[in-house]
Amino acid sequence: MSLKPLGDRVLVKPDEAEHKTKSGLYIASNAQEKPQRGEVVAVGAGKLSDSGDRLPIDVHVGDTVIYGKFGGNEVKVNGEDYLLMRADDIYAIEE
Amino acid sequence: MSLKPLGDRVLVKPDEAEHKTKSGLYIASNAQEKPQRGEVVAVGAGKLSDSGDRLPIDVHVGDTVIYGKFGGNEVKVNGEDYLLMRADDIYAIEE
Amino acid sequence: MSLKPLGDRVLVKPDEAEHKTKSGLYIASNAQEKPQRGEVVAVGAGKLSDSGDRLPIDVHVGDTVIYGKFGGNEVKVNGEDYLLMRADDIYAIEE
Amino acid sequence: MSLKPLGDRVLVKPDEAEHKTKSGLYIASNAQEKPQRGEVVAVGAGKLSDSGDRLPIDVHVGDTVIYGKFGGNEVKVNGEDYLLMRADDIYAIEE
Amino acid sequence: MSLKPLGDRVLVKPDEAEHKTKSGLYIASNAQEKPQRGEVVAVGAGKLSDSGDRLPIDVHVGDTVIYGKFGGNEVKVNGEDYLLMRADDIYAIEE
Amino acid sequence: MSLKPLGDRVLVKPDEAEHKTKSGLYIASNAQEKPQRGEVVAVGAGKLSDSGDRLPIDVHVGDTVIYGKFGGNEVKVNGEDYLLMRADDIYAIEE
Amino acid sequence: MSLKPLGDRVLVKPDEAEHKTKSGLYIASNAQEKPQRGEVVAVGAGKLSDSGDRLPIDVHVGDTVIYGKFGGNEVKVNGEDYLLMRADDIYAIEE
Numbered sequence: 068m069s070l071k072p073l074g075d076r077v078l079v080k081p082d083e084a085e086h087k088t089k090s091g092l093y094i095a096s097n098a099q100e101k102p103q104r105g106e107v108v109a110v111g112a113g114k115l116s117d118s119g120d121r122l123p124i125d126v127h128v129g130d131t132v133i134y135g136k137f138g139g140n141e142v143k144v145n146g147e148d149y150l151l152m153r154a155d156d157i158y159a160i161e162e
Numbered sequence: 163m164s165l166k167p168l169g170d171r172v173l174v175k176p177d178e179a180e181h182k183t184k185s186g187l188y189i190a191s192n193a194q195e196k197p198q199r200g201e202v203v204a205v206g207a208g209k210l211s212d213s214g215d216r217l218p219i220d221v222h223v224g225d226t227v228i229y230g231k232f233g234g235n236e237v238k239v240n241g242e243d244y245l246l247m248r249a250d251d252i253y254a255i256e257e
Numbered sequence: 258m259s260l261k262p263l264g265d266r267v268l269v270k271p272d273e274a275e276h277k278t279k280s281g282l283y284i285a286s287n288a289q290e291k292p293q294r295g296e297v298v299a300v301g302a303g304k305l306s307d308s309g310d311r312l313p314i315d316v317h318v319g320d321t322v323i324y325g326k327f328g329g330n331e332v333k334v335n336g337e338d339y340l341l342m343r344a345d346d347i348y349a350i351e352e
Numbered sequence: 353m354s355l356k357p358l359g360d361r362v363l364v365k366p367d368e369a370e371h372k373t374k375s376g377l378y379i380a381s382n383a384q385e386k387p388q389r390g391e392v393v394a395v396g397a398g399k400l401s402d403s404g405d406r407l408p409i410d411v412h413v414g415d416t417v418i419y420g421k422f423g424g425n426e427v428k429v430n431g432e433d434y435l436l437m438r439a440d441d442i443y444a445i446e447e
Numbered sequence: 448m449s450l451k452p453l454g455d456r457v458l459v460k461p462d463e464a465e466h467k468t469k470s471g472l473y474i475a476s477n478a479q480e481k482p483q484r485g486e487v488v489a490v491g492a493g494k495l496s497d498s499g500d501r502l503p504i505d506v507h508v509g510d511t512v513i514y515g516k517f518g519g520n521e522v523k524v525n526g527e528d529y530l531l532m533r534a535d536d537i538y539a540i541e542e
Numbered sequence: 543m544s545l546k547p548l549g550d551r552v553l554v555k556p557d558e559a560e561h562k563t564k565s566g567l568y569i570a571s572n573a574q575e576k577p578q579r580g581e582v583v584a585v586g587a588g589k590l591s592d593s594g595d596r597l598p599i600d601v602h603v604g605d606t607v608i609y610g611k612f613g614g615n616e617v618k619v620n621g622e623d624y625l626l627m628r629a630d631d632i633y634a635i636e637e
Numbered sequence: 638m639s640l641k642p643l644g645d646r647v648l649v650k651p652d653e654a655e656h657k658t659k660s661g662l663y664i665a666s667n668a669q670e671k672p673q674r675g676e677v678v679a680v681g682a683g684k685l686s687d688s689g690d691r692l693p694i695d696v697h698v699g700d701t702v703i704y705g706k707f708g709g710n711e712v713k714v715n716g717e718d719y720l721l722m723r724a725d726d727i728y729a730i731e732e
Contacts, residue, residue, distance in 0.1 A: 069256075069257050070228060070254040070255070070256060070257070071254055071255045071256075071257050072253065072254045073220045073221070073249075073252055073253060073254055073255065074220065074250065076253055076254065078254065103712070109254075112220070115217050115218070116687050116688070116689070117211050117212060117213075117217075117687060118211070118213075118687075118688075119211070119215060119217060119218075120689060122685050122687075122689060123685070123689075125643045125644060125682070126643070133640060133712055133721070135710055136710075140230055140231075140253060142198070142228055142253070142254070151228070151253040151254055154643075155644065157643055158642065158643060158646055158710060158712070158721040159640040159641055159642045159643055159646065159648065159679075159712070159721055160640070160641045160643065161639075161640060161641075162639050162640070162641050164351075164352050165323060165349040165350070165351060165352070166349055166350045166351075166352050167348065167349045168315045168316070168344075168347055168348060168349055168350065169315065169345065171348055171349065173349065204349075207315070210312050210313070212306050212307060212308075212312075213306070213308075214306070214310060214312060214313075235325055235326075235348060237293070237323055237348070237349070246323070246348040246349055259446075259447050260418060260444040260445070260446060260447070261444055261445045261446075261447050262443065262444045263410045263411070263439075263442055263443060263444055263445065264410060264440065266443055266444065268444065299444075302410070305407050305408070307401050307402060307403075307407075308401070308403075309401070309405060309407060309408075330420055330421075330443060332388070332418055332443070332444070341418070341443040341444055354541075354542050355513060355539040355540070355541060355542070356539055356540045356541075356542050357538065357539045358505045358506070358534075358537055358538060358539055358540065359505060359535065361538055361539065363539065394539075397505070400502050400503070402496050402497060402498075402502075403496070403498075404496070404500060404502060404503075425515055425516075425538060427483070427513055427538070427539070436513070436538040436539055449636075449637050450608060450634040450635070450636060450637070451634055451635045451636075451637050452633065452634045453600045453601070453629075453632055453633060453634055453635065454600060454630065456633055456634065458634065489634075492600070495597050495598070497591050497592060497593075497597075498591070498593075499591070499595060499597060499598075520610055520611075520633060522578070522608055522633070522634070531608070531633040531634055544731075544732050545703060545729040545730070545731060545732070546729055546730045546731075546732050547728065547729045548695045548696070548724075548727055548728060548729055548730065549695060549725065551728055551729065553729065584729075587695070590692050590693070592686050592687060592688075592692075593686070593688075594686070594690060594692060594693075615705055615706075615728060617673070617703055617728070617729070626703070626728040626729055
């Protein structure tokens with residue numbers, strides 16, 4: 068099963084908040100804060116302008132993106148956590 | 163009796179919050195949270211643009227959709243609970 | 258006397274919140290909640306677009322409609338209670 | 353002296369909240385609530401659209417109108433109370 | 448010195464809240480309320496529409512106008528109090 | 543060093559809140575209130591309309607302007623206090 | 638790794654809040670306030686207008702800019718703090 072975002076929405080797989088330490092343990096880098104970085108896994112067809120045209124979306128599947136702390140709605144797909152957010156809530160692409 | 167949603171509204175039958183256990187009992191998977199997944203059962207004709215045209219709606223009858231926790235207004239049709247929501251409050255389609 | 262709603266407004270006669278019991282008594286089905294279902298008794302000429310055109314209204318006199326809990330303003334016409342609401346506050350038509 | 357409302361504003365003479373009883377006394381029908389019914393005594397030239405055209409107003413001098421409980425600003429003209437309200441705050445015309 | 452209001456702003460000289468009594472004393476007619484009536488002493492060139500045109504203003508120098516209780520910003524010009532308000536905050540012209 | 547305001551922003555040097563008394567002392571005329579009068583020292587190129595044109599700004603370098611009590615953001619340039627405000631927050635020009 | 642801001646967003650490297658004293662110590666100039674001055678290190682392609690055109694951005698890489706106290710979202714790139722802000726949140730360019 069997969070999700071097809073609607074309009075100007077984008078499906079993002081957030082980075083894990085855990086990092087493997089040298090000793091092999093997983094620890095949360097910052098338990099207080101949710102990650103603000105993730106990978107785009109699906110992109111909507113774009114928002115409809117008032118004249119009925121689709122406005123293109125600036126991110127593409129596979130992009131590593133930076134987004135706001137409160138960006139997006141959490142959804143679970145096949146047991147994994149994803150975020151569905153509007154393209155405009157994505158701040159930047161890592162290059 | 164059935165409902166014809168108006169404008170950019172969509173009628174959604176939310177998934178049951180109950181799941182049958184092996185022993186046959188129905189239990190709520192998460193009593194605190196309402197389901198955010200359902201099936202589209204009726205779609206409006208689309209919102210009127212300021213120039214008088216209908217803007218098409220991206221979901222269709224039969225689509226399984228994901229929507230926000232606070233999306234939609236509850237209505238009872240023939241004793242069953244439905245949600246009437248704006249098409250833009252639907253985040254994604256399951257495929 | 259009758260009311261002609263203005264612009265995109267619609268006059269709705271809400272369903273009675275009372276139902277006659279077998280013993281003949283009228284009881285409110287749900288004293289806490291106002292009905293969200295009613296019949297359209299008058300429809301405005303439509304909202305003026307910025308270019309001066311009337312945008313058509315999707316409901317017609319006689320339609321049974323579903324509307325929001327907080328939709329509309331109560332008015333009394335000839336001693337009976339009606340609601341004056343904007344057409345966009347009507348969610349759906351019963352068919 | 354008279355008032356010429358500006359733009360999409362309308363001058364309304366609210367109904368008296370008092371009614372003469374058979375015995376000749378004047379009593380307020382509902383001391384808690386201001387009247388929501390009145391007569392249009394002057395109408396503005398209409399709001400300017402962004403393209404510089406006047407958008408017509410749907411009420412005319414002499415119309416008996418129904419308006420919201422919180423509609424309009426009170427003004428005193430020649431010692432009498434009037435309401436200056438935007439045309440869109442008028443819900444309906446009595447016919 | 449004089450003030451030239453900008454855009455859709457208008458300079459208004461509010462009526463004095465004081466009235467001379469027969470005995471020659473000045474008393475405030477209503478100490479609680481600021482006057483809502485004044486004379487237009489200067490008018491801006493009009494707001495720029497998005498297409499770069501000026502939208503005309505409906506009041507002119509010398510008009511006696513009625514405005515809202517909270518309309519405008521107080522400014523002192525040559526020691527006297529004036530109000531600078533947007534033309535849309537003026538409700539009506541006295542005739 | 544100087545500042546070039548962006549878009550519809552204007553750089554204003556506020557009047558000093560202090561006045562020299564005859565005895566040569568500087569006293570604040572009104573310690574509670576910030577000055578609302580100043581001189582325009584730089585003007586942006588104008589806001590971009592949705593069609594990509596610059597909308598002209600009605601104030602020019604050297605104008606003495608009146609602005610709102612809460613208008614603008616304080617910035618320090620070469621140790622002196624200035625205000626950066628949107629052109630629309632300027633009410634009038636002194637002439 | 639570097640960041641490509643999206644739409645009308647701009648990546649800014651804020652000035653250090655610390656200054657080296659003559660004795661070689663770093664002290665914060667004002668511990669209460671974040672710097673409001675920085676250097677533009679990356680600029681988005683511009684916001685899409687409703688007609689699908691990109692609206693140009695008035696700042697360029699290398700510009701020293703002044704921005705609001707609450708402008709932008711903090712992001713860490715290669716261990717250093719940056720701000721991602723909308724171009725309109727930048728007030729002025731230092732020249």
